[in-house]
């Protein structure tokens with residue numbers, strides 16, 4: 001075996017590699033300059049790996065001081081070489097890395113291809129098939145490499161059609177040369193200007209120097225110097241004015257493994273008591289880990305440009321965890337410990353500074369770019385609202401930034417706009433918390449508000465039950481859940497018709513005490529019939545078209561929150577609900593008659609209401625999107641009722 005290792009050998013690609021090569025070489029033709037981005041990214045990774053190994057093992061420190069990538073176009077040989085001083089590969093690594101697809105399945109990659117070359121180009125990086133993009137421009141790719149700490153060099157050669165050859169070579173230096181024998185129609189990549197433009201576009205954000213050796217290029221001269229063609233400086237340390245938007249985008253995508261454009265870039269150098277630089281990105285699209293239970297922020301912390309960690313919870317509050325980017329401070333020690341990362345006052349101050357910056361940016365954008373802000377709120381509003389619950393210090397600013405659905409307007413509305421639309425005599429901001437905005441919108445609890453022309457904000461995110469429980473004020477007005485609005489507060493507003501004019505009272509005075517039973521007495525009888533399945537039964541001004549609804553008590557969480565807590569296994573058992581009835585509803589009037597027929601005795605009257613009271617409670621639950629307490633019993637009662645109705 002040992003002998004075979006030193007000799008030339010021809011091997012076939014994994015089946016997956018063959019397919020990828022085919023796709024990459026043909027489908028992505030118009031964006032083929034991305035091959036250079038991919039090869040440079042691999043070279044940069046290899047340099048990082050080498051630096052890391054050299055730090056941890058002194059024996060490997062040889063030559064690690066000069067990490068760089070050099071592009072060598074050779075017009076005579078029609079080759080472009082991408083050469084790096086990285087960690088290199090040995091024979092096994094060549095076979096494993098360049099002969100198989102290690103990471104994700106080809107089938108998935110092929111499925112995601114859209115036919116849009118620009119989009120598909122970004123997929124190449126996403127699926128870890130970067131190296132193979134070299135075959136978009138090359139008939140043959142040769143990789144010459146020597147692994148750090150090993151004496152033997154290796155050459156890997158392939159035309160990208162089925163297999164590759166691998167052989168030992170003598171090589172003085174550690175690192176890798178990827179030599180591309182360019183296709184007929186890819187001569188543009190021999191032109192130094194073209195190479196510079198591609199590097200500027202895709203790789204300018206890399207701190208690693210990317211050099212160009214023009215001596216063998218068309219018209220190149222022997223005495224020409226090798227020049228560095230990227231900024232070769234950590235992006236956040238460069239002046240804002242010099243950075244192109246697409247360089248920011250490339251950096252954002254690189255560090256966050258995302259493929260969208262950042263919606264906002266917040267880049268500042270902060271001087272004063274603590275010195276730090278922040279380069280923060282607000283994504284356009286939700287990152288995949290947004291709703292992970294750890295709610296961990298993912299900012300990268302650097303100390304004087306050295307990467308320290310991307311797992312530092314103290315750097316951002318959980319409700320800003322969708323931010324991506326870098327914070328670099330000169331005031332932390334390089335060997336900063338884990339404990340220190342948890343609770344140094346320095347980090348607390350940086351966090352406060354970052355939060356202020358982000359809030360300021362959001363406030364500015366909410367004013368200047370309402371459409372973009374609405375999209376931002378669609379994506380991240382549910383997370384930002386967590387701050388209403390847990391960030392007391394910034395609650396007022398967050399209430400100003402929050403947007404809501406409403407019974408009065410389409411799209412998002414702010415609290416300030418709500419307040420401007422409030423009725424003169426209205427004292428509170430009314431909100432309805434449901435399991436979703438749509439569930440809230442159709443809740444019977446809103447009927448009395450709609451009938452009085454009172455606007456209600458519709459909340460449907462899980463977090464809404466929590467922060468509304470604190471009932472914060474906005475602009476001096478309490479935010480009040482409709483379930484907690486007292487009957488007389490609501491009844492004080494006159495009913496209005498569709499045009500907002502006072503509507504004639506429709507209350508049927510004669511029916512009020514029908515059969516000698518008024519609303520309160522009926523509520524009492526229904527309460528007796530339901531026993532401990534309800535906390536209370538009471539008549540309500542909240543209802544117009546529906547016979548009954550569930551209501552929140554003046555204490556404890558909203559019913560929607562109670563249900564959420566119960567579903568997630570937190571919180572106590574769900575308390576028995578409060579049932580509110582609409583004594584003016586024809587059904588309730590009929591029940592008064594039914595009770596009266598049972599005689600004068602309250603117990604007999606309650607017994608007569610036993611079945612309809614159960615149905616009333618269950619249909620109130622259903623209207624809130626909840627299941628009846630005993631679905632089988634509900635179905636049975638409903639079937640009996642229907643039988644009677646249809647037989648008659």
Ligand SMILES: Nc1ncnc2c1ncn2[C@@H]1O[C@H](COP(=O)(O)OP(=O)(O)OP(=O)(O)O)[C@@H](O)[C@H]1O
Pocket residue numbers: 038041042043046084086087088089097098124125126127128129130131132176
């Ligand atoms: N210049 C290089 N030096 C050392 N190793 C390399 C070099 N180029 C490629 N490799 C190795 O080959 C592997 C495969 O490279 P490829 O570009 O196909 O995917 P990737 O780099 O793993 O994924 P991605 O492109 O998403 O970063 C790399 O992970 C790396 O281990």
